[in-house]
Amino acid sequence: MKQFGCFRLDTGNECLWREEEQIALPPRTFMVLRYLVEHPGRLITHDELLDALWPETYVQPQVLRTYMLELRKLLGDDAAEPRFIQTLPKRGYCFMAAVCECAEPERGAGPSHARDGARAITKGIVGRDEELDRLLQQMALAACGERQVVFVTGEVGIGKTALVDAFCHELGAEWSVARGQCVDGFGEKEEYYPMMEALGQLCAPGSGDAAAGVMARMAPAWMRALGRVHDTATVTNTERMPGDLCAALEQIADDKPLMLVFEDLHWADPSTLQLIVALSRRRAPAKLMVVATCSAGDAEHPQRAMRQNLLMRQLAAEVALGPLTQSAVRELLNRELAQEKLPQGLPGFVHQHSEGNPLFAIAIVEHLIARRFLVRQQRDGALEWQPAGPIEEMEAEVPDRVAQMIELEIESLSADEQRVLGAGSVMGIAFPAWAVAAALDEDQAAIEEACAGLARRVHFVERGGQDELPDGTRSEFYVFVHGLYREVLYRRQAATRRAEWHKHIADRLGVMFRGREWAVAREVAMHREAAGEWAAAAEALRHAARHANASGARDEAAALLDDVHRLEENAPGANGSLAAKDGTNAAGEGTNRQGHRKLQIVSEKLDEFWTGS
Numbered sequence: 103m104k105q106f107g108c109f110r111l112d113t114g115n116e117c118l119w120r121e122e123e124q125i126a127l128p129p130r131t132f133m134v135l136r137y138l139v140e141h142p143g144r145l146i147t148h149d150e151l152l153d154a155l156w157p158e159t160y161v162q163p164q165v166l167r168t169y170m171l172e173l174r175k176l177l178g179d180d181a182a183e184p185r186f187i188q189t190l191p192k193r194g195y196c197f198m199a200a201v202c203e204c205a206e207p208e209r210g211a212g213p214s215h216a217r218d219g220a221r222a223i224t225k226g227i228v229g230r231d232e233e234l235d236r237l238l239q240q241m242a243l244a245a246c247g248e249r250q251v252v253f254v255t256g257e258v259g260i261g262k263t264a265l266v267d268a269f270c271h272e273l274g275a276e277w278s279v280a281r282g283q284c285v286d287g288f289g290e291k292e293e294y295y296p297m298m299e300a301l302g303q304l305c306a307p308g309s310g311d312a313a314a315g316v317m318a319r320m321a322p323a324w325m326r327a328l329g330r331v332h333d334t335a336t337v338t339n340t341e342r343m344p345g346d347l348c349a350a351l352e353q354i355a356d357d358k359p360l361m362l363v364f365e366d367l368h369w370a371d372p373s374t375l376q377l378i379v380a381l382s383r384r385r386a387p388a389k390l391m392v393v394a395t396c397s398a399g400d401a402e403h404p405q406r407a408m409r410q411n412l413l414m415r416q417l418a419a420e421v422a423l424g425p426l427t428q429s430a431v432r433e434l435l436n437r438e439l440a441q442e443k444l445p446q447g448l449p450g451f452v453h454q455h456s457e458g459n460p461l462f463a464i465a466i467v468e469h470l471i472a473r474r475f476l477v478r479q480q481r482d483g484a485l486e487w488q489p490a491g492p493i494e495e496m497e498a499e500v501p502d503r504v505a506q507m508i509e510l511e512i513e514s515l516s517a518d519e520q521r522v523l524g525a526g527s528v529m530g531i532a533f534p535a536w537a538v539a540a541a542l543d544e545d546q547a548a549i550e551e552a553c554a555g556l557a558r559r560v561h562f563v564e565r566g567g568q569d570e571l572p573d574g575t576r577s578e579f580y581v582f583v584h585g586l587y588r589e590v591l592y593r594r595q596a597a598t599r600r601a602e603w604h605k606h607i608a609d610r611l612g613v614m615f616r617g618r619e620w621a622v623a624r625e626v627a628m629h630r631e632a633a634g635e636w637a638a639a640a641e642a643l644r645h646a647a648r649h650a651n652a653s654g655a656r657d658e659a660a661a662l663l664d665d666v667h668r669l670e671e672n673a674p675g676a677n678g679s680l681a682a683k684d685g686t687n688a689a690g691e692g693t694n695r696q697g698h699r700k701l702q703i704v705s706e707k708l709d710e711f712w713t714g715s
């Protein structure tokens with residue numbers, strides 16, 4: 103563990119400690135802080151940080167500013183008089199505080215059987231010891247009569263269900279477990295849908311007879327709704343009263359502790375949500391625990407407000423799942439491939455392209471096998487998975503299964519929203535609203551509104567920050583939380599449409615930087631190239647080379663001319679001649695990924711513009 107000031111960075115559990123207080127950090131924020139703390143006392147350039155955190159992915163450095171803001175807030179640091187993070191304008195950051203190694207903390211909060219249990223269950227899943235520990239600690243409290251409500255949160259495929267399954271598996275026969283699945287679209291149609299499913303299990307004929315007896319006595323309307331009361335004359339009031347059900351569940355839990363699991367709460371109906379609130383607010387002792395999984399999802403969904411409200415009042419706890427570490431991905435691969443010794447470089451490759459998401463990691467492995475990048479070969483008398491060629495050359499395209507899943511999510515959005523995200527994907531993993539507005543030839547304010555709505559509702563787009571444009575106006579920018587989303591969005595656009603969007607963005611850059619076109623020459627060239635305007639792309643670079651030459655920046659001029667030559671070599675048409683093609687080529691297909699990495703970054707240019715350099 104690394105210590106600085108009154109903080110300790112816990113790399114094992116990916117959190118921060120202030121004295122005895124544990125501070126949970128979002129995964130990326132943690133990674134940024136970790137990089138800073140592990141490289142104290144020296145300049146860390148924007149490029150170094152971006153390369154370390156988003157290798158192979160084009161990310162605009164504004165994104166870093168957002169993380170620094172967040173970290174400063176957490177550390178109580180002041181940008182004007184920094185104690186921890188110093189900004190070195192236009193260059194990067196320096197972590198100023200002295201950092202030393204310190205011992206791991208005693209993890210003794212939970213009951214011992216809970217901690218032992220966590221070790222036992224990790225066999226089924228990898229890298230979630232800490233989260234399992236937390237669930238088991240809550241369970242131990244519930245077993246003593248302190249009712250618990252826990253939300254297990256995280257992005258799609260991060261392993262919420264797998265974690266809860268492993269946890270429930272550990273409970274054994276000491277607990278009754280009843281599950282209810284929330285289903286997209288059922289909320290409006292069927293009140294209490296997941297609750298009724300759970301009650302059906304709890305009161306199942308045979309094993310649930312005792313529970314059914316309590317329910318019939320204390321919450322008959324609920325039993326009637328389950329179709330389990332035959333003598334309807336005895337049920338005078340048919341309305342399902344939440345209070346009746348809460349009291350009955352508490353009574354049932356008195357005989358045997360009760361675990362209610364609700365899956366995908368982001369699809370729950372309002373009545374089920376109110377019932378969970380009611381359960382969490384009742385003060386009588388009850389050996390009752392509610393575990394609900396939910397993705398960050400739609401901010402306008404009442405689930406989010408309800409969850410935040412309970413968390414704020416400390417009536418519920420949250421177990422937030424972040425990405426798996428590389429060593430956890432290695433373990434996952436050991437398990438998936440049933441092989442102890444893995445091909446060198448494979449865990450790193452899968453970790454990088456899945457960004458630690460287990461669903462994506464598994465899909466990538468399946469994809470590598472399906473495409474025969476991984477094959478089974480005899481080695482020392484046994485069959486072993488081996489790469490068919492060098493790992494670095496394996497294609498990192500989006501696996502079909504992931505692409506289909508992402509496609510489904512995208513298709514659930516309106517046509518306008520799909521267009522906005524599609525146009526955003528043209529810019530890269532982070533996209534400013536002005537560029538989307540330019541691509542679609544629409545009003546920037548309307549685009550910002552649409553993006554803000556998307557960021558609230560879909561889990562894969564986040565607000566990144568704000569830029570000041572050369573004309574003094576401001577523009578929001580947004581970030582795809584996972585590179586695979588950007589990739590799928592980009593690839594699903596027709597080539598002609600992408601070409602048109604790239605062209606519009608290049609035109610807009612020209613207008614924005616009129617008189618200083620050289621400052622964004624590479625960005626403009628990339629968009630022109632992707633639009634099939636090869637000659638215009640080369641001209642933008644030549645113009646910048648002439649400017650660099652005139653300003654005495656010979657190396658820069660030479661580098662720009664190298665790019666012109668690369669363009670000429672790659673340009674379609676007679677032997678590399680720069681015969682301008684119309685915008686019907688593959689719009690940057692193939693070149694886009696490398697192109698993005700090499701590009702000068704518009705935001706940097708904006709910074710320079712404002713600092714007058």
Ligand SMILES: Nc1ncnc2c1ncn2[C@@H]1O[C@H](COP(=O)(O)OP(=O)(O)OP(=O)(O)O)[C@@H](O)[C@H]1O
Pocket residue numbers: 226227228229230256257258259260261262263264265366395397434460461464
């Ligand atoms: N920690 C883990 N170790 C091993 N495999 C895991 C782990 N977490 C998840 N998986 C596997 O990854 C896949 C996706 O996990 P899971 O379904 O639990 O994700 P989720 O967060 O519930 O997704 P959704 O948001 O779609 O409900 C499953 O095949 C699961 O078995």
Ligand SMILES: [Mg+2]
Pocket residue numbers: 262263264365395
């Ligand atoms: Mg799930």
